[in-house]
Amino acid sequence: MKISTFGYSMKQGVKNIGRNKMFSIASVATMSACIFLFGLFYAIVINFNYIVEKAEEGVAITVFFEEDATDTQKTQIGEELAKADGVLDVNYVSAEEAWDNFQGNYFGESADLAEGFKNDNPLGNSDNYEVYMADVSKQADVVEFAESLNGVRKIRKSDVVAKTLTSVNRLVGYVSVAIVAILLAVSIFLISNTVTMGITVRREEIAIMKYIGAKDGFVRAPFVFEGLLIGIIGAVIPLVLLYFMYEKAIQYVMTKFSLLNNIIDFLPVASVYRTLLPVGIALGVGIGFVGSFFTIRKHLRV
Amino acid sequence: MIELKEVTKEYSKGIAALNGINLKIAQGEFVFIVGDSGSGKSTLIRLIMKELDPTSGTIVVNGQNLNRMKHRKIPMYRRGIGVVFQDFRLLKDRNIYENIAFAQRVTETSSRIIKKKVPAALSLVGLAQKYKAYPKELSGGEQQRVAIARAIVNEPAILLADEPTGNLDPTNSWEIMKLLEEANDRGTTVLVVTHNQEIVNEMKKRVVTMKKGVIVSDEKKGGYNNEN
Numbered sequence A: 001m002k003i004s005t006f007g008y009s010m011k012q013g014v015k016n017i018g019r020n021k022m023f024s025i026a027s028v029a030t031m032s033a034c035i036f037l038f039g040l041f042y043a044i045v046i047n048f049n050y051i052v053e054k055a056e057e058g059v060a061i062t063v064f065f066e067e068d069a070t071d072t073q074k075t076q077i078g079e080e081l082a083k084a085d086g087v088l089d090v091n092y093v094s095a096e097e098a099w100d101n102f103q104g105n106y107f108g109e110s111a112d113l114a115e116g117f118k119n120d121n122p123l124g125n126s127d128n129y130e131v132y133m134a135d136v137s138k139q140a141d142v143v144e145f146a147e148s149l150n151g152v153r154k155i156r157k158s159d160v161v162a163k164t165l166t167s168v169n170r171l172v173g174y175v176s177v178a179i180v181a182i183l184l185a186v187s188i189f190l191i192s193n194t195v196t197m198g199i200t201v202r203r204e205e206i207a208i209m210k211y212i213g214a215k216d217g218f219v220r221a222p223f224v225f226e227g228l229l230i231g232i233i234g235a236v237i238p239l240v241l242l243y244f245m246y247e248k249a250i251q252y253v254m255t256k257f258s259l260l261n262n263i264i265d266f267l268p269v270a271s272v273y274r275t276l277l278p279v280g281i282a283l284g285v286g287i288g289f290v291g292s293f294f295t296i297r298k299h300l301r302v
Numbered sequence B: 001m002i003e004l005k006e007v008t009k010e011y012s013k014g015i016a017a018l019n020g021i022n023l024k025i026a027q028g029e030f031v032f033i034v035g036d037s038g039s040g041k042s043t044l045i046r047l048i049m050k051e052l053d054p055t056s057g058t059i060v061v062n063g064q065n066l067n068r069m070k071h072r073k074i075p076m077y078r079r080g081i082g083v084v085f086q087d088f089r090l091l092k093d094r095n096i097y098e099n100i101a102f103a104q105r106v107t108e109t110s111s112r113i114i115k116k117k118v119p120a121a122l123s124l125v126g127l128a129q130k131y132k133a134y135p136k137e138l139s140g141g142e143q144q145r146v147a148i149a150r151a152i153v154n155e156p157a158i159l160l161a162d163e164p165t166g167n168l169d170p171t172n173s174w175e176i177m178k179l180l181e182e183a184n185d186r187g188t189t190v191l192v193v194t195h196n197q198e199i200v201n202e203m204k205k206r207v208v209t210m211k212k213g214v215i216v217s218d219e220k221k222g223g224y225n226n227e228n
C-alpha cells in the first residue's frame, strides 16, 4: 500500500468513527471498561502475588531435635531437609541465637529486662532448623518428611497461613481471568457491531469503489483502521486513568490502614506498568483488529 | 475487444435473463443496446463488469477470459472500464472534486497526478467552475456529467453506460450523449443502454436490440426498432 493510500484509509477510518458516533462511543466505553478492569485485576493479582511471595519468604517450618540427638544426626537432618522438594533454604539456629531472637521479639527496647536470664538460657535445648519454603503448597509434604526423620522431636509450622495464601491467590487468579474473558468477548462483539454499522451506512460507497476497481484491501482498510483506533483509544483512556488511581489507592490504603504498613508492601506503579502498559495496548490493538477484521470478512464480500 | 459466446445467465434456475447471447464489439466502436424492460440489458452490462458470472458461455474482454479470471484480478480489470448509471451514484458527502479524485484514490494514483487529472476531466465535461459544489447543489444533467468525468478520469479503454439519460430531459440527454461520443472519438469503446428513441435514431450508430434475453437485431447505423 502506498503512503498516500495509507493516509487516505486512515482519514476515512477516522471519518467512519465520526459518522456513527454513538456506536463508536459505546465501543470505546466498553473497551475502556474492559481494559480498566483488566488493569485493575492485573494490579490486584500482581500485588497479591508480590505480597504472598514476601509472606512466603517468612513462612518457615521450625524443626526441633530430640534431647539426645547427636551433632551428626543434626547435620544429617539438615542435609535431608535441604534436599526435600519445595524447600528454599535451611538455616541452623543455635540455642543462643534462638534466645537472642526471643529477647529481641519480647523485650525489644528494654533489653535489660532479659539480663536476668543471661547465664541461664531458658531455651538451652532449642537449637533448631528453620526451613524456608520455595513453594508453600509443598509444605505439608515437607512437614511429614521431617517428622519421619530420626532425631526430630517436634515441628512448628504455620499451616493455615500457607494454605490460605495459596488458595486465595489461585481464586483471585481464576476470577480475574473469567471476568476479563467475558469483557473481551463483549468488546469484540461491540466493535464488530460498530464496524457492521459503518459498512451498512457506506454500502453505496463501497459498491462504487468496487465498480471503479478498488482492491479488497483498499475497501477494507478504513474499517480495520476504525477498529484499531477504537481499540487504541479504548486502551489508552483506562491505562492513564488507572495510572493515577493506582498511586492514590495505595496512598489511601497505607494511611487508612497504617497497621498494614509493616506486613504489606505494594509494588510501585512503574513496575506494574512495565507489563500492564504493553499488554493493555496490545489487548486494545488486538481486540480492535479481531473485532473489525473478521466482521469485514463476513460482511464485505468484495 | 468484447466478445460474448453463447452466454446464458439464469438468476434462478430455469429462468434465463440472457439466453445464448453472441455478440462481438470491436475496439473503438460505439454501440447502443436497446430493448424492452426486463430484456436483459443491465444483466449484459453487469456480466461485462464481472459483477456477475454467466451460467454458461464465455465472455472475453481485451483477450482476457472472464470465466477464468481470478478474484484478485478483478479490480485491475475494472480499472480498464468506466461505468455510468442512470442514478449517477455520486458520493453525497463529498464535493465534485473529491468525487472524481475518489476514483483515482481507489486506483492508488499519486496525489500529484490526481491534482492534474481531476481538473482536466472536469473541463472535458464542462464543469471546471463547479468543482467545489456538492452533488445536491447540481442539476441532474450536471451530476451525470460529473459521473462521466469520474468514469473517464482513469482513461478506460471501455465505457459502459446503463441508461445514462434515463433521469434527464432531452437537452441534458443530448449533452450526455455528446460527451459519450467525444470519449468514443478519443478512442474509447462505448456501450450505451438506452430507451431514448430520438437519440438512437438521430446518431446513426450500431444498434443491438434485445428481447426476452436474446438479441433480435444488430444493425450498423441502425435505428430504434419498435416492432421487435
Ligand SMILES: Nc1ncnc2c1ncn2[C@@H]1O[C@H](COP(=O)(O)OP(=O)(O)OP(=O)(O)O)[C@@H](O)[C@H]1O
Binding pocket: B011, B012, B017, B035, B036, B037, B038, B039, B040, B041, B042, B043, B044
Ligand atoms: N438480481 C436479480 N435477481 C433475480 N432476477 C433478476 C435480477 N436482476 C434482474 N433479474 C431479472 O432478469 C431479467 C433481466 O433484467 P435486466 O435488469 O437485465 O433487464 P433490463 O433490460 O436492464 O431492464 P430495464 O430496461 O428495466 O432496466 C428480468 O426478468 C429481471 O427480473
Ligand SMILES: [Mg+2]
Binding pocket: B041, B042, B043, B162
Ligand atoms: Mg436495466
